[in-house]
Amino acid sequence: MLSFKGTSSYIASAELQEIxxxxxxxxxxxxxxxxxxxxxxxxxxxxxxxxxxxxxxxHIKSSSKAQDGLYVYDTVQRLNDSRFGTGDVQDIxxxxxxxxxxxxxxxxxxxxxxxxxxxxxxxxxxxxxLHELDAMSFAIPETGETITARERPVIIITSNAEKELPDAFxxxxxxxxxxxPEADEMRTILKVHHPRVDEKLVSAxxxxxxxxxxxxxxxxxxxxxxxxxxxxxxSRAGVDVKSLEKEVPFLGVLLKKEGDIQALKQGSKxxxxxxx
Amino acid sequence: xxxxxLYHLRFYGLKVSSNEWLTLLEALDxxxxxxxxxxxxxxxxxxxxxxxxxxxxxDRAFAEFFKDVSYPGSLQNDFEKWLKDAKAPRxxxxxxxxxxxxxxxxxxxxxxxxxxxxxxxxHDGGNRWVGTGGTSPFGHGGFNPAGIRVxxxxxxxxxxxxxxxxLFQNFRKDIIIDTRQIGLALKKLRFWGRDGAADELxxxxxxxxxxxxxxxxxxxxxxxxxxxxxxLLLMDVGGSxxxxxxxxxxxxxxxxxxxxxxxxxxxxxxxxPYDFMFTDVEQDQRVLTKDILRDLDSTWMVIWVGxxxxxxxxxxxxxxxxxxxQQNREPGLEWIAKMKKHFPRSVWLNPEPKExxxxxxxxxxxxxxxxxxxxxxxxxxxxxxxxxQQQQRGL
Numbered sequence: 001m002l003s004f005k006g007t008s009s010y011i012a013s014a015e016l017q018e019i020x021x022x023x024x025x026x027x028x029x030x031x032x033x034x035x036x037x038x039x040x041x042x043x044x045x046x047x048x049x050x051x052x053x054x055x056x057x058x059h060i061k062s063s064s065k066a067q068d069g070l071y072v073y074d075t076v077q078r079l080n081d082s083r084f085g086t087g088d089v090q091d092i093x094x095x096x097x098x099x100x101x102x103x104x105x106x107x108x109x110x111x112x113x114x115x116x117x118x119x120x121x122x123x124x125x126x127x128x129x130l131h132e133l134d135a136m137s138f139a140i141p142e143t144g145e146t147i148t149a150r151e152r153p154v155i156i157i158t159s160n161a162e163k164e165l166p167d168a169f170x171x172x173x174x175x176x177x178x179x180x181p182e183a184d185e186m187r188t189i190l191k192v193h194h195p196r197v198d199e200k201l202v203s204a205x206x207x208x209x210x211x212x213x214x215x216x217x218x219x220x221x222x223x224x225x226x227x228x229x230x231x232x233x234x235s236r237a238g239v240d241v242k243s244l245e246k247e248v249p250f251l252g253v254l255l256k257k258e259g260d261i262q263a264l265k266q267g268s269k270x271x272x273x274x275x276x
Numbered sequence: 277x278x279x280x281x282l283y284h285l286r287f288y289g290l291k292v293s294s295n296e297w298l299t300l301l302e303a304l305d306x307x308x309x310x311x312x313x314x315x316x317x318x319x320x321x322x323x324x325x326x327x328x329x330x331x332x333x334x335d336r337a338f339a340e341f342f343k344d345v346s347y348p349g350s351l352q353n354d355f356e357k358w359l360k361d362a363k364a365p366r367x368x369x370x371x372x373x374x375x376x377x378x379x380x381x382x383x384x385x386x387x388x389x390x391x392x393x394x395x396x397x398x399h400d401g402g403n404r405w406v407g408t409g410g411t412s413p414f415g416h417g418g419f420n421p422a423g424i425r426v427x428x429x430x431x432x433x434x435x436x437x438x439x440x441x442x443l444f445q446n447f448r449k450d451i452i453i454d455t456r457q458i459g460l461a462l463k464k465l466r467f468w469g470r471d472g473a474a475d476e477l478x479x480x481x482x483x484x485x486x487x488x489x490x491x492x493x494x495x496x497x498x499x500x501x502x503x504x505x506x507x508l509l510l511m512d513v514g515g516s517x518x519x520x521x522x523x524x525x526x527x528x529x530x531x532x533x534x535x536x537x538x539x540x541x542x543x544x545x546x547x548x549p550y551d552f553m554f555t556d557v558e559q560d561q562r563v564l565t566k567d568i569l570r571d572l573d574s575t576w577m578v579i580w581v582g583x584x585x586x587x588x589x590x591x592x593x594x595x596x597x598x599x600x601x602q603q604n605r606e607p608g609l610e611w612i613a614k615m616k617k618h619f620p621r622s623v624w625l626n627p628e629p630k631e632x633x634x635x636x637x638x639x640x641x642x643x644x645x646x647x648x649x650x651x652x653x654x655x656x657x658x659x660x661x662x663x664x665q666q667q668q669r670g671l
Binding site for chain 2: 009015018019021022023025026028033047062075079080082083122123164167170171173175176177247
């Protein structure tokens with residue numbers, strides 16, 4: 001049985017390892033939810049790297065259709081070819097372009113499909129995929145072909161919880177919510193990204209970071225990826241550890257919304273004046 | 277024996293069915309939980325939960341089913357408090373008083389906890405298969421209830437302890453109408469139009485152009501079809517609306533999530549809009565109503581949400597606003613009428629059942645704003661139909 005243990009650059013908690021292995025073994029899609037920046041998308045890359053399986057990514061946009069993941073029939077190309085006499089118009093197969101899911105089904109080896117940010121699509125999108133995910137096959141009426149997966153791909157789906165997903169879809173998935181890492185876990189993650197940064201700086205920065213996350217005024221809370229960037233900036237600029245107690249340098253790296261920066265400044269003024 | 281556990285989960289409101297049950301059995305059969313209860317916890321959670329909101333009920337169900345762990349805020353805490361506050365009973369003999377003194381509060385508590393533990397065991401009997409020796413599928417024959425609570429060393433962070441920490445408490449949400457249903461209803465609110473870059477092949481157009489071109493293919497492109505609806509949501513908050521806040525949140529998040537509107541804006545008011553409204557629920561950030569009317573033209577569709585329940589003078593009197601800082605120079609009803617005129621395509625959703633609509637303020641509002649619908653799924657659908665009819669009538 002294949003099992004997932006994380007990679008040198010991706011720290012997976014024991015429970016996450018357990019759940020990825022489970023989804024893999026039961027051959028069910030794995031639905032990952034969590035705050036932005038908790039490493040949902042990176043997980044698929046890590047799984048692909050650790051298990052040495054090819055990764056096919058399908059980025060979902062608001063205009064994405066379930067059909068796009070299977071195949072697209074390039075009519076315009078065929079019409080053009082026919083008009084200018086280029087290419088073999090007889091061979092319709094040439095104009096059938098498989099999407100990420102289609103490629104995974106057609107592939108002779110097992111692969112990993114990442115359906116990234118499924119909640120960006122139309123509300124009916126997940127329902128349109130149900131049949132293909134269950135049967136792991138689909139038909140192409142243009143060629144009369146049916147593509148059936150030889151090796152069921154591992155499907156990893158991420159969602160930012162912008163939209164609720166239909167029940168019928170959820171029932172078929174293994175679900176996992178990536179909780180925001182606690183300070184100890186965060187330290188391990190940071191060590192992977194910044195192995196040479198001073199321990200003291202990391203500790204002071206972590207304190208500041210978790211304090212910032214607790215501020216009620218802030219709408220868009222800084223996440224792991226922002227913290228990694230921030231510590232990089234701090235160490236490159238050679239920021240003094242002590243100055244972190246008084247201020248937050250490079251605040252723009254952590255807070256991306258103008259309103260949040262303003263709110264934080266006002267909040268600190270208020271707490272300042274109340275002290276005196 | 278898992279059937280009991282599944283029914284226990286259902287009792288806690290998790291929508292588990294035979295489907296999950298079979299998956300769970302298959303997973304166990306394939307050796308996933310192995311010898312470990314914590315691995316079983318992760319396994320069952322991944323299979324039985326459908327969103328992070330399910331994590332907390334799951335944790336509670338799991339903790340209760342598998343062990344008599346003490347919840348924070350359980351009865352036990354109350355008992356401790358009662359013990360501390362206990363008043364001396366009257367009419368006691370000297371001997372009885374002496375006997376009472378002999379027992380310290382600590383001793384009493386200890387005895388009481390022992391009693392409590394005993395009682396729990398008798399009550400729970402029958403369904404706790406961990407700890408009942410050889411029948412456990414996990415080989416945890418010697419799993420001792422006290423062992424968990426006392427021995428917290430290293431690896432022994434048991435699943436029950438994790439579950440009883442209730443890390444996911446904040447995600448709990450008892451949903452009545454869910455956001456998805458409202459989202460589906462709102463989806464019907466669309467009017468197609470084409471503008472922007474021409475990036476879609478117009479097949480009909482291409483055929484016609486090719487025909488005119490004597491068979492030499494000519495491709496015609498056109499802009500993709502997009503929803504033209506611009507939606508403004510005006511919500512009554514605070515006061516009597518607090519009872520309906522959950523329903524309103526669902527409507528709001530459904531409208532907010534649904535990405536298909538061309539533009540979406542929302543403002544808040546308390547009971548009735550006057551010279552200004554608010555951009556936040558807390559009613560700190562003001563926006564002048566006349567600025568809203570200037571910025572948004574009559575093509576915007578408006579959904580009002582409010583119970584229209586207030587004192588009639590809040591609608592009819594100058595300065596009648598419930599919040600003194602409004603100091604309105606025009607009566608509220610005139611503002612409503614003005615806005616209805618500015619935005620001819622607008623409907624009012626009322627979270628109160630129709631039986632309550634006979635109050636004076638509601639009648640007043642309906643005198644200038646007849647398109648009022650109850651805020652049920654059916655009501656929302658009717659309201660959206662009405663918006664589309666208003667559009668078709670060319671209002």
